Amino acid sequence: MSTPTVEVPEPPRHWEADVLLRDGRTAHIRPIGPGDADLLVDFYARVSDESKYYRFFTPMPRLSARDVLRFTNVDHVNRVAFVLTVRGDMIAVGRYDAVEPRRAEVAFLVQDDHQGRGIAQVLLEHLAQAGRENGLEVFTADVLPDNVRMIQTFRDAGYKIASGFEDGVVTLEFDIDPTETAIGVMQQREHRAEAASIEAFFEARSVAIIGASRRQDTIGRTLVRNLVMGDYTGRVYVVNPSTEAVAGLPSYASVGDIPGEVDIAIVAVPAEAVQDVVLDCAAKGVHGLIVISSGFAETGDEGRQRQRRLVGLARSYGLRLIGPNCLGVINTDPAHQLNASLSTVMPPRGRAGFFCQSGALGSAILEKVNNRGLGLSTFVSAGNRADVSGNDLLQYWEEDDQTEVVLLYLESIGNPRKFSRITRRVSRRKPIVAVRSGRNTQGVPMGHAVRTIGAPPEAVDAMFAQSGVIQVDTLEEMFDVAQLLAHQPLPRGRRVAVVGNSDALGLLATDAAVSVGLVVNKSMQLGADAGAEDFEDALDAAIDDPDVDAVVAVYIPPLNVSGEDVANVLAAVGEQSDKPLVSTFLGAEGVPELLRVPDVAGSTAGRGSVPSYPAVEAAVRALACVVGYAVWLGKQDESDDDEIDSLPAKRFVTELLQRHPDGRVLESGELAELLALYGIDLWAAQPVTSREEAVAAGEKLGWGVVLKATAERLRERPDQAHVWRNIDNRAEMEDAWAFLGDVISDPVSAGFVVQKVAPPGVPVSIGSLEDPLFGPVISFGISGPLTELLGDRAYRIPPLSKVDAAEMVREIKSAPLLFGYRGGDVADVEDVERLVRRVAQLQNDLPQLRSLDLSLVLAGVDGATVLSASARVEPSVDARSDWFVRRLNAMVGDTLPD
Numbered sequence: 001m002s003t004p005t006v007e008v009p010e011p012p013r014h015w016e017a018d019v020l021l022r023d024g025r026t027a028h029i030r031p032i033g034p035g036d037a038d039l040l041v042d043f044y045a046r047v048s049d050e051s052k053y054y055r056f057f058t059p060m061p062r063l064s065a066r067d068v069l070r071f072t073n074v075d076h077v078n079r080v081a082f083v084l085t086v087r088g089d090m091i092a093v094g095r096y097d098a099v100e101p102r103r104a105e106v107a108f109l110v111q112d113d114h115q116g117r118g119i120a121q122v123l124l125e126h127l128a129q130a131g132r133e134n135g136l137e138v139f140t141a142d143v144l145p146d147n148v149r150m151i152q153t154f155r156d157a158g159y160k161i162a163s164g165f166e167d168g169v170v171t172l173e174f175d176i177d178p179t180e181t182a183i184g185v186m187q188q189r190e191h192r193a194e195a196a197s198i199e200a201f202f203e204a205r206s207v208a209i210i211g212a213s214r215r216q217d218t219i220g221r222t223l224v225r226n227l228v229m230g231d232y233t234g235r236v237y238v239v240n241p242s243t244e245a246v247a248g249l250p251s252y253a254s255v256g257d258i259p260g261e262v263d264i265a266i267v268a269v270p271a272e273a274v275q276d277v278v279l280d281c282a283a284k285g286v287h288g289l290i291v292i293s294s295g296f297a298e299t300g301d302e303g304r305q306r307q308r309r310l311v312g313l314a315r316s317y318g319l320r321l322i323g324p325n326c327l328g329v330i331n332t333d334p335a336h337q338l339n340a341s342l343s344t345v346m347p348p349r350g351r352a353g354f355f356c357q358s359g360a361l362g363s364a365i366l367e368k369v370n371n372r373g374l375g376l377s378t379f380v381s382a383g384n385r386a387d388v389s390g391n392d393l394l395q396y397w398e399e400d401d402q403t404e405v406v407l408l409y410l411e412s413i414g415n416p417r418k419f420s421r422i423t424r425r426v427s428r429r430k431p432i433v434a435v436r437s438g439r440n441t442q443g444v445p446m447g448h449a450v451r452t453i454g455a456p457p458e459a460v461d462a463m464f465a466q467s468g469v470i471q472v473d474t475l476e477e478m479f480d481v482a483q484l485l486a487h488q489p490l491p492r493g494r495r496v497a498v499v500g501n502s503d504a505l506g507l508l509a510t511d512a513a514v515s516v517g518l519v520v521n522k523s524m525q526l527g528a529d530a531g532a533e534d535f536e537d538a539l540d541a542a543i544d545d546p547d548v549d550a551v552v553a554v555y556i557p558p559l560n561v562s563g564e565d566v567a568n569v570l571a572a573v574g575e576q577s578d579k580p581l582v583s584t585f586l587g588a589e590g591v592p593e594l595l596r597v598p599d600v601a602g603s604t605a606g607r608g609s610v611p612s613y614p615a616v617e618a619a620v621r622a623l624a625c626v627v628g629y630a631v632w633l634g635k636q637d638e639s640d641d642d643e644i645d646s647l648p649a650k651r652f653v654t655e656l657l658q659r660h661p662d663g664r665v666l667e668s669g670e671l672a673e674l675l676a677l678y679g680i681d682l683w684a685a686q687p688v689t690s691r692e693e694a695v696a697a698g699e700k701l702g703w704g705v706v707l708k709a710t711a712e713r714l715r716e717r718p719d720q721a722h723v724w725r726n727i728d729n730r731a732e733m734e735d736a737w738a739f740l741g742d743v744i745s746d747p748v749s750a751g752f753v754v755q756k757v758a759p760p761g762v763p764v765s766i767g768s769l770e771d772p773l774f775g776p777v778i779s780f781g782i783s784g785p786l787t788e789l790l791g792d793r794a795y796r797i798p799p800l801s802k803v804d805a806a807e808m809v810r811e812i813k814s815a816p817l818l819f820g821y822r823g824g825d826v827a828d829v830e831d832v833e834r835l836v837r838r839v840a841q842l843q844n845d846l847p848q849l850r851s852l853d854l855s856l857v858l859a860g861v862d863g864a865t866v867l868s869a870s871a872r873v874e875p876s877v878d879a880r881s882d883w884f885v886r887r888l889n890a891m892v893g894d895t896l897p898d
Helices: 034-046 049-056 065-072 119-133 148-155 180-202 219-229 271-284 301-316 359-372 390-399 416-426 457-466 475-487 503-515 532-544 564-576 616-634 647-659 668-676 691-701 730-743 785-790 802-811 829-845
Strands: 017-020 026-031 079-086 089-100 103-110 138-143 162-166 169-175 206-210 235-239 249-252 264-267 288-291 320-322 328-331 338-341 349-356 376-381 405-410 432-436 470-472 495-500 519-525 550-555 581-585 705-709 723-727 752-756 762-771 775-782 794-796 849-860 863-873
Touching: 017 180, 026 119, 026 301, 034 065, 034 079, 034 089, 049 103, 079 119, 089 119, 103 119, 119 138, 119 148, 138 148, 148 169, 180 288, 180 320, 180 328, 180 390, 206 219, 206 271, 219 235, 219 338, 264 271, 271 288, 271 301, 301 320, 349 359, 349 390, 349 475, 359 376, 359 475, 390 405, 390 416, 405 475, 416 457, 416 775, 432 457, 432 475, 457 470, 457 794, 470 475, 470 616, 475 616, 495 503, 495 532, 503 519, 503 550, 503 616, 519 532, 532 550, 532 564, 550 564, 550 616, 564 581, 581 616, 647 668, 647 829, 647 863, 668 863, 691 705, 691 730, 691 752, 705 730, 723 730, 762 829, 775 785, 775 802, 775 829, 794 802, 802 829, 829 849, 829 863
Parallel strands: 103 138, 206 235, 206 264, 235 249, 264 288, 288 320, 349 376, 349 405, 405 432, 432 470, 495 519, 495 550, 550 581
Antiparallel strands: 017 026, 026 079, 079 089, 089 103, 138 169, 162 169, 328 338, 328 376, 705 723, 705 752, 762 775, 762 849, 775 794, 849 863
């Protein structure tokens, strides 16, 4: 059907995205356009008469040309519409039309055979975000009373709904400001959808291997062998048009020829042939692909474009994709045992889920896991992680009963703000241990599509710590920590007892413990000839001691002694103790056979098994990591007592950017107004450009003032005096003006201001910035160039709890200055912490706030006084929209990588 078109503006690019639906399959959401006329007509023809009636309140069997023109030509401001597509077909449309300032009416239409997949919720999320970006505040919807499903969609969105009934129609009304409840609902839906998409890989009932070969040395043959020999309980199909059978299994020419259903396909064909495989799999109804094939983004620009096309094609047909250039996935659960990987090593069943990116490194990891007897629940090597990423796996492992510990080897973090959000939640339930390569160099392997993080490396480390992630430097340390978490209870505190039969190793253990922040409350050295009974008495005494939270046991056997009796004691004590027990036993690594406790669940070493470390330093270091996690877990995340209404600040910034669309630095009055909305008082400053103005300002303020230059170039130069304090009359002001004018090389641009003298205090600075990839970042430190020179700043990622702010203030090395250092006054630290939380909330609420710098805050005994501040606002490319709507990671070269 062809309809006349009119010229319409281009919609924002970030409004287009791939999304996951409730069943874990993908779809594409984008703004409607004039070229969608035929798609809309075809879509409308597939919708039932009942659904049409619910949408328009009248029989409307077909759309007129005028209707099509009106529905497909929108201005993307007052009239916005999104369509959802799969396989290129439109399956839903949602729209809003502004009816008055800040208010719009919203409506949806979903194809009947796609209803129940959570499509209306996705459309509502994206429409609400578009509305917020366009300055809307309220949505209304008219719904027929018997359209129960649509009414429930609105009520389940997490907004506070007001409803009315008139003329046989239910009218719903709600503010679209993203409340905590609404954001929580969105994140729960995202969590369930992403977990469901990963579950389909691990619990696949049938697998097709595409590219299987009869030759023994090929990747395809290895995949077949690993799957069959790995005791896979489902159906295995091989696809190879050039042979009739592979490894005794019948071969099919294409996926479409397979008689049964196929849940996942493992692809091992040349890179240029993968796209044809995607089309075949989509036609077959395959859920997901594991692409082993290389030749994509890791090879350069041409490969990046090929990878981009691959992911776009897979998602357009509703498929999820692991890889390309990956090792594969493994599940050790006997009910769904699966080795869909190139690894010939099937790890023992265990409690840890492992995610890595490099295929080559994945093989080494599995070897190490096997040698240590650690055991895994599931394993994923995501290769270039073009689609499925570590964030997806975290969503799955959070609910997986078979996984108690999460292990991550990260070569890049595509979406750190989403990673931070998910790990904060998951760490409350399960410990996460992470190794991050490129930690100091910020290097990223070929094939990984990420943008450079503008925030300093210290901010990334702070994000890990704030999220409860146990960050270690090496794989060896990761396994050291993992085996303790998997087999022993968490400690209650930092107090440690050392029990052993070697004085030398006992001293080493004590020194190592002190160096990593542990407190050795008890050291019991039993002598070289100590036997099992001696160890049992000492271990029982240590564990029963209320001043001990964990025990380090050291046993080096005398000559010609096996140590089996001592091992039996250690295993028995470890199984019964509610405090963690680690050991250096015979210099063994992992969980030696002698120290294992049987596990009815079938893992190689059960709960209570005692991990052993070849060196006491490694044992103590692992224990310290676990203690740090336990301490983090025990902290109460107190929310701020005072609720701040963010809506006035959002209006303020929106209106400012409407007048200045390119953004600008806030004037002093504007900044004072914005800060006041968050309970932050900015000390009044009178700008002056001449001696006469300075004298007039001093008289106006009643004297007792300071004259200072505020230009940034001067604040950063400690060798240049730029402040004259305690000015009480005209003569003193004239002297101050003359002196500062002489010592400052360019007084015209010095930015002189006159202020009242502030109460004395320790000068501190609080800053925030909006990183395009990382999101909001907050920093705190003592004010001045020495802080910058020494890097003595603390960083956190909003939102901040009271605990976060308190730790932040105390974390810097110069913190003693706030607590009466060398007889100084003790500052009102509680007010400083309040100020930090306010700045964090302000930055968290306003992504358009590019930067905020409270460069001089005096922390005194009676509170904190903000003397100097600056801020800049800029239009946000995406308004941090991935916080408020579900969207999959963007593909290589797009704006928003995962």
